[in-house]
Amino acid sequence: MAVNLPPHYHDAEARYQKGKTAEEKLAALREMWVLLPKHKASEKVQAILKTKISELTDQIEQEKSGPKKAAPGTFKIPRQGAGTVVFLGPPNAGKSLLISKLTKAAPTVAPYPFTTREPVPGMMDVRDVRVQLVDLPPITADAYEHFITDLTRSADAAVLFLDLADDDGPANTEATIERLKQARRQLVPEKTSDDDPTTYQLKTILAMTKCDDEAADIRLEIAKEAFGSRFPTVVISAERGDGLAELREAIFAALGVIRVYTKQPGKPADKTAPFTCPIGSTVAEFAGCVHNDFEEKLKSARVWGGAQFDGQTVGRDHILMDGDVVELHV
Ligand SMILES: Nc1nc2c(ncn2[C@@H]2O[C@H](COP(=O)(O)OP(=O)(O)OP(=O)(O)O)[C@@H](O)[C@H]2O)c(=O)[nH]1
Ligand SMILES: [Mg+2]
Numbered sequence: 001m002a003v004n005l006p007p008h009y010h011d012a013e014a015r016y017q018k019g020k021t022a023e024e025k026l027a028a029l030r031e032m033w034v035l036l037p038k039h040k041a042s043e044k045v046q047a048i049l050k051t052k053i054s055e056l057t058d059q060i061e062q063e064k065s066g067p068k069k070a071a072p073g074t075f076k077i078p079r080q081g082a083g084t085v086v087f088l089g090p091p092n093a094g095k096s097l098l099i100s101k102l103t104k105a106a107p108t109v110a111p112y113p114f115t116t117r118e119p120v121p122g123m124m125d126v127r128d129v130r131v132q133l134v135d136l137p138p139i140t141a142d143a144y145e146h147f148i149t150d151l152t153r154s155a156d157a158a159v160l161f162l163d164l165a166d167d168d169g170p171a172n173t174e175a176t177i178e179r180l181k182q183a184r185r186q187l188v189p190e191k192t193s194d195d196d197p198t199t200y201q202l203k204t205i206l207a208m209t210k211c212d213d214e215a216a217d218i219r220l221e222i223a224k225e226a227f228g229s230r231f232p233t234v235v236i237s238a239e240r241g242d243g244l245a246e247l248r249e250a251i252f253a254a255l256g257v258i259r260v261y262t263k264q265p266g267k268p269a270d271k272t273a274p275f276t277c278p279i280g281s282t283v284a285e286f287a288g289c290v291h292n293d294f295e296e297k298l299k300s301a302r303v304w305g306g307a308q309f310d311g312q313t314v315g316r317d318h319i320l321m322d323g324d325v326v327e328l329h330v
Contacts (some may be wrong), residue, residue, distance in 0.1 A: 003042040009035040022063075026056040033197050051153065053197040057184070058149050065146075075147040077121050079154060081130035082276040083255035086152055086202075088180065088187070089161025090172035091138035094209035097118070098238040099135040104249065107135050114138060119151060126248040128274055129259060133159075133251075139176040148181045157203045157254040159247075160187055160231065162223055165213035170226045173206075189231050205250045206231035212240045258322035260286055268324040269304070277320070284316035288327050297330040 004039035009032055033049050036042055077084075085178050087095040091113030099105050103122025108115050120135040134155070137145050148172040151156070160176065163169040177187055187204040206227055210216060220235065227233065236243030258281070259274035283303070288295030298316060303309045305324035320326065 004037065006035055006037075017259075022056050022060050026053065026060065027257045029053050029056065030197075038195075041104075050197045054153055054184070054200055058153075062146055062149075075119050075151065077119055077132075077134055077151065077154075079132065080121075080130045081123055082252075082257055083155060083156040084132040085136060085157045085159060085251055085254070086134045086148075086155040087136055087161065088139060088152075088158050088176060090140060090163065090169075090176050091115075091143075092139070092166075093161035093163040093169075093172070094238050095138075095161055096135050098207070098209065098236070099133055099175050100236050101241070101244060102136055103133055105133075105135065110123040114143070117145075119147070123285065124248065124251070126252045127259065128272065129252070129257075129276055131251055131255065139179050140172070141175045141179055144179050144183065148180075149185065152180070152183075152185050152202055153200055155202060156256075157205070157251065158187060160204050160206050162206060162208045162227065163210055164208050164212040164216040164219045164223065164235075167219070168218060170223050173227070187231070203254050203256075205247070205254055206233045207243075207247060208233060208235045210237060210239070211235045211242055212237040258320060258324075260320055261323075261325045262290065263325055263327050264303075265327055265329075279322075281320055282316060283314055283318045283320060283326065283328075286320055286326065287330070290328065294328060295330050298328060300329045302329075 012028050012031035012035060014029060016025055016032065018026055019025035029049060029052055036045060036049065038046060087099060089095055096107040096116050097109045099107060099122050102124045105122025109121040116135055116273055122133050123130045124133050134151060136148055158174065162173040170261060176265050179257045184199045186199055186201045186213060188201045191201045191203055208220060209221055234243050234247045236247055256279050257276040258279055259275045260270045261271055263269035275289055277286050283301045284295050284298050287298040300313055302311050303310055303314050303324055303326055305321055
């Protein structure tokens with residue numbers, strides 16, 4: 001779909017290209033953001049602008065706050081799988097033990113705070129797909145590693161932790177939320193379209209951990225009162241395994257993707273390794289997920305799935321459902 005851009009947009013874009021400092025570039029990008037028509041056809045451009053504005057805002061702020069401890073990109077984690085989900089929470093809440101139960105990652109787990117110092121990725125299997133989980137250092141009012149700002153920008157969702165073995169669990173989790181707000185990261189149950197390109201909303205699931213603790217039941221009541229209506233919540237014990245299957249499903253659901261299987265003409269579908277694409281994707285958009293060129297080149301497609309589709313030929317705008325099998329003709 002073509003985006004009709006007003007002429008002033010191109011002037012601002014030229015200023016962005018010519019800008020020498022981060023501040024000049026940011027000012028031009030903000031103008032472009034204001035001038036950009038916000039509708040479905042411009043969604044891709046909106047996303048690109050938002051990311052650039054957020055990156056530059058973060059860069060300028062980090063430069064102002066003094067020399068960096070780590071060079072930019074030191075802890076860049078290449079995205080893998082159907083989506084990336086970061087673990088955010090106070091110290092000692094059980095983030096590292098949990099990732100070791102859900103993936104093959106083996107970060108150090110210890111009965112004292114501030115054990116994890118660097119991001120640790122691991123791949124979690126759920127519903128035939130793999131999701132990248134990233135264990136992160138703890139976040140408190142005073143402790144915040146700046147690379148978390150970058151890593152949360154490239155994440156699709158977050159798991160926020162609340163420790164049911166600690167009377168201060170709710171207050172500590174609140175401190176994590178507040179510290180992230182300062183870094184312009186807003187933890188939300190569902191993303192909303194907001195007009196502030198400098199703030200990044202992260203779709204969040206709350207994991208109330210260590211439910212095996214002997215006083216966990218009382219704390220759970222209090223924690224649910226404070227947080228139950230703010231985030232979708234899963235009560236877990238990484239130690240005993242309670243709630244882990246539910247959490248896997250909640251993480252998959254948070255990604256907002258469907259699984260689509262491909263097949264070659266005359267052959268059965270490969271039911272082991274589905275592609276994933278955003279809920280609501282059309283056949284043409286799905287073709288673009290399979291290969292960059294395919295969205296343009298797609299001539300027709302056949303779909304098997306649900307009760308209605310048994311190999312019917314469908315148009316480019318046909319919306320796919322989770323579990324559909326598609327034969328692309330390009
Ligand atoms: N009883 C119980 N203990 C747990 C559970 N999960 C974690 N722990 C214990 O809590 C302590 C902290 O666990 P970690 O996984 O290291 O916590 P963390 O959130 O990664 O801590 P930082 O890296 O400091 O942020 C360890 O002693 C774990 O064994 C659980 O579900 N039940
Ligand atoms: Mg840890």
